[in-house]
Structures are given as C-alpha cells and as structure tokens.
Amino acid sequence: DAKTTQPNSMESNEEEPVHLPCNHSTISGTDYIHWYRQLPSQGPEYVIHGLTSNVNNRMASLAIAEDRKSSTLILHRATLRDAAVYYCILRLSDNNDMRFGAGTRLTVKP
Amino acid sequence: DTAVSQTPKYLVTQMGNDKSIKCEQNLGHDTMYWYKQDSKKFLKIMFSYNNKELIINETVPNRFSPKSPDKAHLNLHINSLELGDSAVYFCASNGGGETQYFGPGTRLLVL
Numbered sequence: 001d002a003k004t005t006q007p008n009s010m011e012s013n014e015e016e017p018v019h020l021p022c023n024h025s026t027i028s029g030t031d032y033i034h035w036y037r038q039l040p041s042q043g044p045e046y047v048i049h050g051l052t053s054n055v056n057n058r059m060a061s062l063a064i065a066e067d068r069k070s071s072t073l074i075l076h077r078a079t080l081r082d083a084a085v086y087y088c089i090l091r092l093s094d095n096n097d098m099r100f101g102a103g104t105r106l107t108v109k110p
Numbered sequence: 111d112t113a114v115s116q117t118p119k120y121l122v123t124q125m126g127n128d129k130s131i132k133c134e135q136n137l138g139h140d141t142m143y144w145y146k147q148d149s150k151k152f153l154k155i156m157f158s159y160n161n162k163e164l165i166i167n168e169t170v171p172n173r174f175s176p177k178s179p180d181k182a183h184l185n186l187h188i189n190s191l192e193l194g195d196s197a198v199y200f201c202a203s204n205g206g207g208e209t210q211y212f213g214p215g216t217r218l219l220v221l
Contacts, residue, residue: 032208043114043200043212044153085151091208098210100145100153 004088004101011107012078020073020104022088027068032091034098035062035073037084044087044100047073083108113137114213116201122219123191130177131186131216133201142184143202143210144176153200159184196220 005023012018024033032051036044048055048062050071055062061074075082085103092099114135123129135142141160147153157176158165164176173189188195201213 034208036210041215043202043215044210045212046209049208087153097155097158099155102150102152 003099004090006086006088006101006104008102009105009107011109012075012082014080014108014110015077018075018078018082018106018108020075020086020088020106021070022072023070024088024090025069027090028092029068033062033064033068033071034089034091035060036087036089036100037082038087038103039081039084047086049091078106078108080108080110082106114201114203114211116199116213116216118216119214120217120219122221124221125191125193127191128187128189129191129218130188131199131201131218133184133186133213134182135201135203135211135213136182137203137205137211138182139203139205139211140181141204141206142178143204144184144186145200145202145212147198147200147215149197156186157184191220193220 034049035047037047038044048060050062050064063072085105087100087103089098117132143158144156145153156167156170175187177185196219198215198217200215202210204210
C-alpha cells in the first residue's frame with residue numbers, strides 16, 4: 001500500500017510561514033497527492049492537491065519534489081485558526097481510495 | 111447550507127444493540143463514503159458507494175451495512191454493537207473531482 005510519513009507535530013508562530021513535510025516514497029506514477037486538515041471536533045476539510053507541478057490556491061501552496069517522493073504544504077502566514085491536524089494523503093489511481101496517515105498536529109502560537 | 115450532514119451528532123448505546131447513522135448530501139454528488147476515526151485519530155475508509163456500486167473495505171465486519179435510499183443519502187447500519195465500535199464516523203461525498211466533502215461526524219460510544 002502506498003503510505004505517507006509526516007512528523008507527529010509542529011509548532012509555528014502566528015503570522016509566520018509554515019512548511020509541513022510529507023514523504024511518500026512508494027507513490028505510483030498516477031497517484032494524486034492530497035492535503036486535508038481537521039480542526040478540533042470537525043470533519044476533514046480539503047486544502048489542496050497536486051500530481052506533479054506545484055500548486056497554489058487561496059488556502060495554501062503545495063510543493064512537490066521532482067521525483068514525487070515527497071511534498072510540502074506551505075501556509076504562507078499561519079493564523080490561530082490554522083491550528084489543526086494536517087493529513088497528507090495519496091489518492092490511489094487504481095481505485096480512487098484515499099489513505100489517511102496519522103497527520104501532523106500543527107500548533108500556532110500567538 | 112450544510113453540504114454534508116449527519117445525524118445524530120452523538121450516539122451512546124449499549125453493547126449488542128443495533129443502531130443507524132444517517133448521512134445526507136445536498137451537493138448532487140454521485141459518490142458517498144463512510145470513514146471511521148478511532149481513538150488514535152486514524153481515519154480509515156469503510157465503504158464507498160457510487161451509482162449503486164458498493165465497494166467495501168475488506169477489514170470492515172459484516173455487522174456494518176450501508177444503505178442508500180437515494181443518491182443523496184447513505185446511511186450506516188450497525189448490528190450487534192461492540193465496545194470496539196466506539197469511534198467517530200464520518201460521511202463524505204465526491205462529485206467526480208478530486209475533492210471529498212466531509213460531514214461533521216457522529217461520535218459513537220458503546221458501553
């Protein structure tokens with residue numbers, strides 16, 4: 001099974017950028033890389049996804065390594081509302097399943 | 111408007127009981143899912159349901175059965191509840207794109 005590896009936790013200061021890393025060394029050529037986040041007591045929320053090229057949207061940026069074995073979610077200016085568990089997920093191309101890992105718990109300090 | 115809703119939000123019940131959790135999506139999506147999030151916060155897919163095709167995660171006990179009365183609903187029925195079924199259950203939907211929309215979760219506690 002394709003799996004992802006993320007740090008258990010990270011801390012950031014408010015208004016500073018945050019780089020959340022993810023390793024997915026067993027990724028297949030057509031698996032998409034997704035990021036979701038889960039705020040306390042809520043369901044997961046889509047953040048961003050990509051295949052090969054870096055991606056930007058209003059929430060974040062996704063930087064994908066050239067060999068696709070790792071990626072980094074970038075929050076450009078962390079706010080207190082960004083405190084959540086961030087999941088790096090591979091959407092498997094053969095069955096569209098999304099396999100969630102343990103995620104990274106991001107703490108944002110004022 | 112809530113895109114994906116679940117009821118109830120909390121469910122406390124005794125071992126051996128049968129219970130259902132309801133899920134509704136108003137997004138017009140064709141595919142719906144059920145996930146289980148255990149105490150260690152791991153999210154695992156249980157079922158996906160698309161145009162009456164059910165794909166089951168082979169690790170899910172057959173005490174769990176999804177029921178879809180129409181495209182907007184995918185309910186989860188659980189027979190003979192066990193202590194280990196205590197978890198948060200999330201419903202989600204997908205309209206064919208890359209994004210899944212999750213409901214707020216149902217917190218099930220089996221005593």
